[in-house]
Structure formats: C-alpha cells, structure tokens
Amino acid sequence: MNKEGSIVIIEDDVDDRDFLDEVFTDVIQKNNYKNNLVFLKDGQDALAYLSEITSKPFMVISDINMPRLDGIELRKSITRNEKLNSLCIPYIFLTTAGSNRNSVSTAYKLSVQGYFKKPSSLLEYKLLVTDLLGYWKKCITPY
Numbered sequence: 001m002n003k004e005g006s007i008v009i010i011e012d013d014v015d016d017r018d019f020l021d022e023v024f025t026d027v028i029q030k031n032n033y034k035n036n037l038v039f040l041k042d043g044q045d046a047l048a049y050l051s052e053i054t055s056k057p058f059m060v061i062s063d064i065n066m067p068r069l070d071g072i073e074l075r076k077s078i079t080r081n082e083k084l085n086s087l088c089i090p091y092i093f094l095t096t097a098g099s100n101r102n103s104v105s106t107a108y109k110l111s112v113q114g115y116f117k118k119p120s121s122l123l124e125y126k127l128l129v130t131d132l133l134g135y136w137k138k139c140i141t142p143y
Helices: 014-030 043-052 071-080 082-086 101-109 122-138
Strands: 007-010 037-040 059-062 091-095 114-117
Touching (some): 014 037, 014 122, 037 043, 043 059, 043 082, 059 071, 071 091
Parallel strands (some): 059 091
C-alpha cells in the first residue's frame, strides 16, 4: 500500500467536495501526513483517472449516488478490471444513502473496506476521517 499516495475522493456535490477538502486537509496537516487530495466529480471521471495513473493512490473515498456512473457501478467496474483490482486500493463508501440494508449488502459483496454514512457535524466528520486515515496508515498489506 502506498501510504503516502493520493487520497481519491469521488463526490458530485460541489459543497460536499469543499467541506471534505477542509476536513481531510485539517486531519492530514494535524497528523503530518504526506497525502495529497484528488477530487473527482463522478464515477466515470474516477474510472478514467484510476486507469491512467502511474502512482498508486492510498485510498478511494466514494459517494454512492452520482450521475453518469454511481459508486456501486464504479466499484463493479474496478473489480472487473484486472489491472485496477490487482492494485488492492482500499475502497470506502462515504454517503448520504445511509444504512439501507440493500446498499450496504451490495457494497460489501463488492469487497469494499468500509461503508459510512456522512456525519452531520464537522466534529463527527473530523473524528471519522481521523479514524479512517489512522487505521489505514497502521494497516499492513501485501502491496
């Protein structure tokens, strides 16, 4: 795992992207992490980006409900693509879709590494992002 690689965030809502930028930047700076942020507006842009990159990202954080190619279909595309699937990049859903049993079940059948409802406050967001990044920074993987 490239622990200093980019954190790819796929979010179609401009306000949510700005908010996520603020939260992730704050957590990254407070912990002296070296990761940069890459924001993409939908699954189609993300699939194109991931197919062309030369440096492996640290993780992918994806919304589910997006135009053109939603998060579930993006994850399916990644798992069907031998090259992308072999990169073993942690893939995490961060969505307003909530805990809909069908969405959660579908996500985990696609081997996501986490499914989280978007928090309702800045503090909750910072705690979640701190936990996510801290966990994956400590995680040992074969790549």
